[in-house]
Amino acid sequence: MEYAIEIEGISKRYGDVQALQQIDLRVGKGEIMGLIGPDGAGKSTLYRILTTLLLPDEGSASLNGYDIVKDYRHLRQILGYMPGRFSLYQDLTVEENLEFFATIFGTTIKENYHLIEEIYVQLEPFKDRQAGNLSGGMKQKLALCCALIHKPEILLLDEPTTGVDPVSRQEFWQMLKRLNTENITILVSTPYMDEAAMCDRVALIQSGEILTTSTPANIRTEYQGQLLSLKSQDMYHLLKTTRSLDGVMSCYSFGERLHVTIDPETSNLEMVQSALSTKGISKVEIKPIEAGVEDIFMQLLKRSDA
């Protein structure tokens, strides 16, 4: 496989805080790679290093063969970067912002309009509105247009969907999927575990370390223990009670259900059911399920704590 992004042993420390610790990561050409982890995991630091805005303490990285230190000038031409914090000019209009980014990259809106057309038509009715007065979802769309207007080879998106509602998030992902067909490699970070399913591969990151790298389908096999899904009338009571049972490794709320992990060596579905019943909870819907990315992430978090 040919790699668009190659990261080797990158570390970065801010004073006492080890923001990144020996990060190794490879992203194939044309892949959508998801970097999934909560705030403070080190995602933005990694982005700043890859975009040549910050030097690593250790390690090296190259993008499409260009080194982040030696070839930073050239790299800046071929990367599209959307920072985590909204960083367009709030007091310029939608159109002025786009014009500005096209000009500094020595191109015009017209030249690469086909790349942004699908997104920009939604913004067009508001093209004279100041960027600062757009809603969250629209700001993200404009930022994506500005990151794309010079036709980058690699797109680096730092939490483009944070604070964006579920419908706008889905639309945003559809745009990424389409861009991906234009052979643009995409590294995208997110704190939303459900977005993992939209990526070709995902890397889970926490406390400056990559916990695992896998495809969304294969990641399930990493789960340890048997996962059950439980539901009853009084969920809070069920949560407290289930957590106290023998053989229960973890117990978390998942929307309208509980996800309970049991050790298959010492427990099983029937045992959980009867243990709950002796504690006075008899009407429980209980079934085995497959682990999702969020289940796996939480298990890896606990393992790395221990």
Next chain:
Amino acid sequence: MSDRVIHVDGLTKRFGSFTAVDHISFDVKRGEIFGFLGANGAGKTTAMRMLCGLLDPTEGNADVAGFNVLTQAEEVKKHIGYMSQKFSMYEDLTVKENFEFYGGVYRLSQKTIKERLGEMLARLGLDHIEKTLVHDIPLGWKQKLSFSLALLHRPGIIFLDEPTGGVDPITRRQFWEMIYEAAADGVTIFVTTHYMDEAEYCDRVSIMVDGRISALDSPENLRKEFKAQTMDEVFRQLARGAKNAAG
């Protein structure tokens, strides 16, 4: 007054020709966990600011914690707590200094502040960080402390604006357990979130679309009504037709 702690009647806000909030009406009961959902630009923030006494409505009215948002805005502010994801504590002050500052704003005595701070830190198991700068503590702890801080003056209602954004999945769940505990103590919770699994943890949920409330019921009833498996599906069905996406 009954156990209705929020009573909203035809609340409306216009900015020029744009109607951000369009005649919304609902009640929230004491100790209820009320989820206030909507797409970006649907009018949630504007509605919330009116309920907190920070913005005058163009039309309509609301009572919050027994006070009128139009005529008694200052009393409303004294009787509610507020926490947002974006800003809640001063990073360059210690935990203790933050509590002293907020306590001072709400005119609590030094003795009361000290007692409540001690209690809260003990309950969270965070006694050791009393004198730590907020800047230096992990995000997960910060969110839990912010929640406690918003409850420092013992408000009857707490407004939480995306309190769990960006937080790791374990901390997010621990945070909701704190919400349950506060609600069990009789505190009314008014919460916004973009995590649809969290909508399920609410007693009732309202969904705003284009400035209006399009649905309001328990998550279970909403799922039945919209023939959906999850709240995520309910939300998508309602929000898809929205017009004010850029508002």
